[in-house]
Amino acid sequence: MNQTLTEKIAVIGGGSWATALVKILCEQPHIQVRWWLRSAEDIAHIRTYHHNPSYLSDVYLSPKKVKVCDKIKEAIKGAQYVVLAIPAAFIEEPLRELSPELLKGKRIVSAIKGMVPHKNKLVTDWIEETYGIPLDDMCVIAGPCHAEEVALEKQSYLTIASTNLACSEDFSKLMTCRYVTANPLTDLYGVEYAAVMKNIVALACGITHGIGYGDNFQAVMVANAMQEIRRFVTAVDPRERDLSSSAYLGDLLVTAYSQFSRNRLFGNMIGRGYSVKAAQLEMKMIAEGYYAAKSIFTMNEKYQVSMPITEAVYRILYEGAAPAFVMEQLKKHLK
Numbered sequence: 609m610n611q612t613l614t615e616k617i618a619v620i621g622g623g624s625w626a627t628a629l630v631k632i633l634c635e636q637p638h639i640q641v642r643w644w645l646r647s648a649e650d651i652a653h654i655r656t657y658h659h660n661p662s663y664l665s666d667v668y669l670s671p672k673k674v675k676v677c678d679k680i681k682e683a684i685k686g687a688q689y690v691v692l693a694i695p696a697a698f699i700e701e702p703l704r705e706l707s708p709e710l711l712k713g714k715r716i717v718s719a720i721k722g723m724v725p726h727k728n729k730l731v732t733d734w735i736e737e738t739y740g741i742p743l744d745d746m747c748v749i750a751g752p753c754h755a756e757e758v759a760l761e762k763q764s765y766l767t768i769a770s771t772n773l774a775c776s777e778d779f780s781k782l783m784t785c786r787y788v789t790a791n792p793l794t795d796l797y798g799v800e801y802a803a804v805m806k807n808i809v810a811l812a813c814g815i816t817h818g819i820g821y822g823d824n825f826q827a828v829m830v831a832n833a834m835q836e837i838r839r840f841v842t843a844v845d846p847r848e849r850d851l852s853s854s855a856y857l858g859d860l861l862v863t864a865y866s867q868f869s870r871n872r873l874f875g876n877m878i879g880r881g882y883s884v885k886a887a888q889l890e891m892k893m894i895a896e897g898y899y900a901a902k903s904i905f906t907m908n909e910k911y912q913v914s915m916p917i918t919e920a921v922y923r924i925l926y927e928g929a930a931p932a933f934v935m936e937q938l939k940k941h942l943k
């Protein structure tokens with residue numbers, strides 16, 4: 609049956625999460641996805657074979673639904689939503705081609721769980737400051753959801769957070785399909801900071817497992833981490849929020865425990881004695897927690913919240929402190 613594709617959505621980024629989001633969006637009969645990737649080889653391959661050769665290569669990408677674009681300007685043209693799915697550390701370069709005029713009137717959706725390094729800014733704050741998009745025209749995709757499980761169509765839940773309930777409700781509808789349920793929420797900052805911080809915790813879990821600590825220790829660390837997240841998020845953006853819900857606690861748990869977690873894997877390599885450089889080279893994918901540890905540690909110089917787990921990860925990754933020694937010190941802070 610021929611469907612009329614009445615809504616264009618741009619997806620920016622070519623990694624695993626971008627590929628999974630393209631797949632989810634393609635489930636909507638009326639949507640055409642305009643997909644920008646930086647790799648010319650991947651673009652050529654997708655055009656010919658309808659699969660991303662580099663990430664989630666089993667996912668079929670229908671040429672009727674997905675238009676792959678070499679130019680970011682081409683991808684956003686006519687799109688009502690622009691979905692950003694590049695690790696925060698690399699977001700500035702590709703968006704440099706865009707201007708406030710080109711993005712005016714569009715809704716920006718951040719699928720990024722990271723902060724723009726050097727600026728120590730949430731992606732939504734950085735977009736508002738750089739492109740003048742009001743926060744009410746933005747939302748973030750959060751919740752415990754690994755791209756690999758989306759590829760396998762395993763039942764998953766997402767949270768779409770925005771300061772503007774209508775914006776989060778509208779986008780939740782587009783992200784809901786047979787195997788994904790997306791729920792709206794209005795706690796934009798809380799969700800965004802919690803998503804950034806859970807990556808640091810997963811790194812810490814990986815480090816301790818790499819050293820030889822067991823599940824008993826990890827459970828205590830994750831419980832303490834939830835309190836650390838609560839202290840920091842409350843200091844930065846005080847308001848009522850249920851941190852035990854899936855956008856916060858659920859996301860922390862999946863990242864801390866899943867076989868698919870990039871951040872946990874990265875931490876595990878560090879715990880087993882890899883240098884940061886060697887671990888980054890070995891892992892094809894990006895562990896946002898590496899950058900987040902620095903951003904949150906630096907932000908906390910202002911807030912002075914007690915954050916022993918973040919500090920431990922920062923000292924290991926950025927000051928070269930020995931993981932076993934740092935974790936020995938951390939033990940004294942956990943209950």
Ligand SMILES: NC(=O)c1ccc[n+]([C@@H]2O[C@H](COP(=O)([O-])OP(=O)(O)OC[C@H]3O[C@@H](n4cnc5c(N)ncnc54)[C@H](OP(=O)(O)O)[C@@H]3O)[C@@H](O)[C@H]2O)c1
Pocket residue numbers: 621622623624625626646647662663693694695696698719720721722753754755756892893894895896
């Ligand atoms: N994966 C998930 O399950 C998942 C779930 C929820 C949220 N997220 C979030 O989604 C965002 C994207 O993560 P991902 O998992 O899709 O990452 P990924 O699979 O590790 O892919 C990395 C992406 O970053 C690009 N990249 C790497 N180095 C770059 C550089 N120096 N300059 C510019 N681009 C570079 C890669 O492009 P090339 O392929 O061309 O190298 C690729 O598109 C992150 O913020 C992550 O936290 C991921």
Ligand SMILES: O=P(O)(O)OC[C@H](O)CO
Pocket residue numbers: 721751752753754807810859862863864866868869870871872
């Ligand atoms: O678990 P990670 O470190 O791969 O991060 C991916 C997502 O944030 C999980 O929701």
